[in-house]
Amino acid sequence: MEAAPALNRMLGSSQREALALAALARESAAAGVEQRVMHLRLSAIPSNHNRLHHQRLLREALLPLLRPTRARLYDLPSGDLVAVSPPPGEHLDLVRAVMLKLLDGEGEGAAIAQELRLPQQAAALLAVVESALGMGAGHWPAAAMPGGAEAAGAQPQAADILAAEAALAQADLSVHHRWQTICLLVDGGPGPQPLWREQRLPAADLEAALLPRQSLHATPWLRRRLRARLDKRVLAQWARPEELRGFSPSGLPLLPASLGEEEFLRLDAALPSAMRPQLTLGFSLPDILADPQAFAMARRFAGLRGYGTALDDLDAGLLPMLPEDNFGLGTVKLRFSTALLALDGPGRAALEAALPAERARVVLTGADEPIAIGWGWERGITRFQGRVIEQSLSP
Amino acid sequence: MPAAGQAAPAPRRSAALSEALRRCQTDGSAGLVVGWAEWPQMAASLLEDVAQATAALVWRPRQGGFWLLGTMPGAARDTLALFESLGWPARILLFPADIAVLEAALAEDAAPPALPVAATPGLIGIEERAEGMPAGTGQSLATIWRWQAGSPKLLAQRWMVEAEALPTPPGRDWAGHAHDLLASRLLEQAARLGWPGARKHKLPLLLDMPWMPPPRSLPAPPPGVWPGGCGHALVLPLPAAAEAGAWAALAADHGWQLAWAGLTPALAHLATPQRLPGRLFFAEYNPLVASTAWPAPECLVLQGGEGREALDFAAKHGSSLCSRVC
Numbered sequence: 001m002e003a004a005p006a007l008n009r010m011l012g013s014s015q016r017e018a019l020a021l022a023a024l025a026r027e028s029a030a031a032g033v034e035q036r037v038m039h040l041r042l043s044a045i046p047s048n049h050n051r052l053h054h055q056r057l058l059r060e061a062l063l064p065l066l067r068p069t070r071a072r073l074y075d076l077p078s079g080d081l082v083a084v085s086p087p088p089g090e091h092l093d094l095v096r097a098v099m100l101k102l103l104d105g106e107g108e109g110a111a112i113a114q115e116l117r118l119p120q121q122a123a124a125l126l127a128v129v130e131s132a133l134g135m136g137a138g139h140w141p142a143a144a145m146p147g148g149a150e151a152a153g154a155q156p157q158a159a160d161i162l163a164a165e166a167a168l169a170q171a172d173l174s175v176h177h178r179w180q181t182i183c184l185l186v187d188g189g190p191g192p193q194p195l196w197r198e199q200r201l202p203a204a205d206l207e208a209a210l211l212p213r214q215s216l217h218a219t220p221w222l223r224r225r226l227r228a229r230l231d232k233r234v235l236a237q238w239a240r241p242e243e244l245r246g247f248s249p250s251g252l253p254l255l256p257a258s259l260g261e262e263e264f265l266r267l268d269a270a271l272p273s274a275m276r277p278q279l280t281l282g283f284s285l286p287d288i289l290a291d292p293q294a295f296a297m298a299r300r301f302a303g304l305r306g307y308g309t310a311l312d313d314l315d316a317g318l319l320p321m322l323p324e325d326n327f328g329l330g331t332v333k334l335r336f337s338t339a340l341l342a343l344d345g346p347g348r349a350a351l352e353a354a355l356p357a358e359r360a361r362v363v364l365t366g367a368d369e370p371i372a373i374g375w376g377w378e379r380g381i382t383r384f385q386g387r388v389i390e391q392s393l394s395p
Numbered sequence: 396m397p398a399a400g401q402a403a404p405a406p407r408r409s410a411a412l413s414e415a416l417r418r419c420q421t422d423g424s425a426g427l428v429v430g431w432a433e434w435p436q437m438a439a440s441l442l443e444d445v446a447q448a449t450a451a452l453v454w455r456p457r458q459g460g461f462w463l464l465g466t467m468p469g470a471a472r473d474t475l476a477l478f479e480s481l482g483w484p485a486r487i488l489l490f491p492a493d494i495a496v497l498e499a500a501l502a503e504d505a506a507p508p509a510l511p512v513a514a515t516p517g518l519i520g521i522e523e524r525a526e527g528m529p530a531g532t533g534q535s536l537a538t539i540w541r542w543q544a545g546s547p548k549l550l551a552q553r554w555m556v557e558a559e560a561l562p563t564p565p566g567r568d569w570a571g572h573a574h575d576l577l578a579s580r581l582l583e584q585a586a587r588l589g590w591p592g593a594r595k596h597k598l599p600l601l602l603d604m605p606w607m608p609p610p611r612s613l614p615a616p617p618p619g620v621w622p623g624g625c626g627h628a629l630v631l632p633l634p635a636a637a638e639a640g641a642w643a644a645l646a647a648d649h650g651w652q653l654a655w656a657g658l659t660p661a662l663a664h665l666a667t668p669q670r671l672p673g674r675l676f677f678a679e680y681n682p683l684v685a686s687t688a689w690p691a692p693e694c695l696v697l698q699g700g701e702g703r704e705a706l707d708f709a710a711k712h713g714s715s716l717c718s719r720v721c
Contacts, residue, residue, distance in 0.1 A: 158518040221571035260434035290634040291567045292659045323664040
């Protein structure tokens, strides 16, 4: 599929080629179309033989071999080249042989020219694209990695949490607040249009500061306890008169039980009823499942008082698991991940069937690369949050 | 502070409360008594809104609860409906007919306070207390069974946590932490001492798990395979469903199936293998469970309810029961 015009404006030519290659891999997997792929990992050539003029020489040697054939060459942002040809594609063998000859003496020629076959190895080709776009394993959320790296550090105990809570009571959190903007970005339309802003605290940084050399990774109930205290501090700040002056559409992720706390009710009392719909309260799936009673109460209360509600930070792959009404929450904020690019046909179909029909209710978060925008547009999603949006908004 | 053995003085009645009482005694006003609310601050906030709109008063007696006094009958009825929809019991009062109820509460409020209740166990050292519990305490081996052709059929055993063995202060998070401390002991005991000696070897074993990220490895289940039926399974707390895919892969790699604990009527739609990878879904029995439409009642396991109603529900819908063995 061709990248949409507005997306094209945001992309470099090599990024566009990477997107086109990803689309080809997906289409080949969906339709079962066979292709031979030669991935030339020019980025892996030792730096003393990988200057610009070396790369130009390699391309000049390879392109004449491919030009008269039906092969297509993709130039990726990483500097790698990918040649794709329908079978039998003998010219790819010639390309490989030329590569090996050109790199003779490096001892790594075989590893640099890697052959893949579609549709069987579509996932591997998508991984190549992701890596070329700088979206490799390092960009995966820690929670998605079983026994992930976040687990480093001793497991805190209840006493540590009580001490951290005491420290938190005195801490100045204002320097830690981070704002993220949710924007409307329509294919073919103008640039991103801000819709509302969300305040988040960098939980990992705060946890590291409050519990040095400890990790809450394996004690989620203790982490929730600390988050409850953070919620109270944030809410106390929001209820200040100076914060309420000039109140604009905002979002705030909270634990459901935080709506029953005095700090929230003080904010609720201070916020004129006409302003309440401008505040969207976000609840995450683990928090809903950890305390369904509190969530039921929070959703009911939010509805009674006219607040907006959102299912916050949902791994998009989990959407098909959820009820069709998404727990009765207004907005669904899906977290983009590169795993979405590698979904097979049934996986994609299940996800698309589970998306709310009213796409204005969907926000794609974690749009840190243009490919996320493209993925969203392909599914009719026009509300985004992420680095690529923030960069477009910066003057 | 009163000296030991001396009664605390009765609280002084404020001018606002005296005025509200006068209105209740003389006017045709109404009131609402909320004896208990799961979220008292929220209840108070909702009542304060009504009080402001109708020039009424919210009184909070020492013995607990909230009284909305001196409001309009219509507003009291609307508020009653709201509280009932939240599941918080409330009672409407129509004055002056119900003035005796209010006067009794005022008299109780003026009486000396009751003796303080025993202190709730603290949190400091809860981990050491869990670790120091004698082997075999804080856990039980329960039986999963269902009615089949008029007689009970045993399906599996569940090595489960007895969370009440490790008391904590009120709060969902502390209760969850206590459960996890005890569930972690099961894993440790399995690795160190093996599976419970009282286990029936012809039945699959279900193992209570703490809420934690999927670990790198798991203990191998006991021997035994039950093709096509319920096999050995890890019983995961429901919040772990946010990592259901990773858990399913890990469990399958190590020879386990999955089961889920903590289902409630509000989350009934999740209790089906089409939504979550697993064959069994545990829910605490209460009357609301019986009035809920479960998508796969044959996968439902009721616990904490061995009364007639639970048995009837299970027999009618093909659900199972989880019975603790003493």
